[in-house]
Amino acid sequence: MLEIRNLTVFIHNKQVLNQVSLSVPKGKVVGIIGESGSGKSVLCSTILNLYRKERSAKGSIEFDGKSLLSIEERKMREVRGKEIGLIMQNPMSMFNPIVSIGGHFIETLQAHTKMSKKEAIEKAKEQLALFQLGNVEILNKYPNELSGGMLQRIMIAIAASLEPKLLLADEPTTALDTMTQLEILKELKKLHEKTAMSMLIVSHDLGVIANLAEEIVVMRRGIVVEQGPTSHILLHPIHPYTQTLVAARDEHSKLEELADKYEGSVSGELVLYDQNHWVRMEGTNR
Numbered sequence: 574m575l576e577i578r579n580l581t582v583f584i585h586n587k588q589v590l591n592q593v594s595l596s597v598p599k600g601k602v603v604g605i606i607g608e609s610g611s612g613k614s615v616l617c618s619t620i621l622n623l624y625r626k627e628r629s630a631k632g633s634i635e636f637d638g639k640s641l642l643s644i645e646e647r648k649m650r651e652v653r654g655k656e657i658g659l660i661m662q663n664p665m666s667m668f669n670p671i672v673s674i675g676g677h678f679i680e681t682l683q684a685h686t687k688m689s690k691k692e693a694i695e696k697a698k699e700q701l702a703l704f705q706l707g708n709v710e711i712l713n714k715y716p717n718e719l720s721g722g723m724l725q726r727i728m729i730a731i732a733a734s735l736e737p738k739l740l741l742a743d744e745p746t747t748a749l750d751t752m753t754q755l756e757i758l759k760e761l762k763k764l765h766e767k768t769a770m771s772m773l774i775v776s777h778d779l780g781v782i783a784n785l786a787e788e789i790v791v792m793r794r795g796i797v798v799e800q801g802p803t804s805h806i807l808l809h810p811i812h813p814y815t816q817t818l819v820a821a822r823d824e825h826s827k828l829e830e831l832a833d834k835y836e837g838s839v840s841g842e843l844v845l846y847d848q849n850h851w852v853r854m855e856g857t858n859r
């Protein structure tokens with residue numbers, strides 16, 4: 574489906590990706606994890622062939638029989654949205670404040686298909702039902718009338734309405750609170766279960782990635798340091814950076830478990846003071 578080989582990218586003479594290779598097989602969910610600045614977003618924008626003038630790229634990106642690095646812009650426009658859907662970190666930035674939600678469905682569907690306005694609204698209603706986004710009234714609402722989590726769910730529904738072969742999600746949950754993050758994760762999982770759409774999900778949160786992806790690619794400073802099946806990465810991380818991420822995730826889930834147990838019975842915050850011991854700190858702001 575998507576096959577990236579030895580992708581090296583320079584932006585303004587600075588190397589940001591170095592010989593990156595990865596593939597997203599048909600129907601699979603692949604997760605990319607890496608600290609801030611590791612080149613995850615540059616990788617996504619290079620796949621979509623955005624900002625062509627600002628960067629130089631070597632290597633190859635093959636998608637569904639097309640070479641995306643050398644494809645004409647006119648053809649690339651047909652790929653973006655229709656064949657490769659995109660979900661971004663900040664949903665607000667993807668919505669036009671003066672266009673209603675229904676209007677966004679219509680604009681997107683009409684830009685990529687031959688649907689009439691009426692057909693587009695019918696499709697929008699179908700998507701609302703599919704994603705359990707509630708009453709059709711929501712189509713008359715404007716972006717600023719809705720929460721970030723709701724907008725993100727709508728963005729997923731809009732992207733999915735074009736039935737892309739691949740969905741690219743760059744940090745789809747980072748801008749949201751924990752509860753909403755979980756909802757978005759569930760939404761993406763549901764979408765994958767219903768459609769078997771291939772997905773490339775980017776995050777700096779191993780919990781998010783481990784929850785969704787069957788394969789994990791670990792990036793650091795523009796290099797893929799490790800990749801493999803999720804269970805393998807979690808159980809046998811090889812690169813020290815991956816080991817740190819896995820250890821942090823394990824501690825985090827332990828802390829959450831304990832915090833749940835103590836909820837309501839003790840005040841103060843639970844703090845890990847060494848590898849195996851937890852203490853509750855009274856009245857600290859740690």
Ligand SMILES: Nc1ncnc2c1ncn2[C@@H]1O[C@H](COP(=O)(O)OP(=O)(O)OP(=O)(O)O)[C@@H](O)[C@H]1O
Pocket residue numbers: 584585587589607608609610611612613614615616627777
């Ligand atoms: N337009 C640009 N001009 C110059 N440098 C850029 C540009 N875009 C990205 N970079 C650089 O490329 C590197 C990778 O950035 P990128 O945004 O891909 O990281 P990221 O892994 O997505 O980080 P984050 O987790 O913070 O989103 C960074 O060093 C960044 O400074």
Ligand SMILES: [Mg+2]
Pocket residue numbers: 613614615743744
């Ligand atoms: Mg990024």
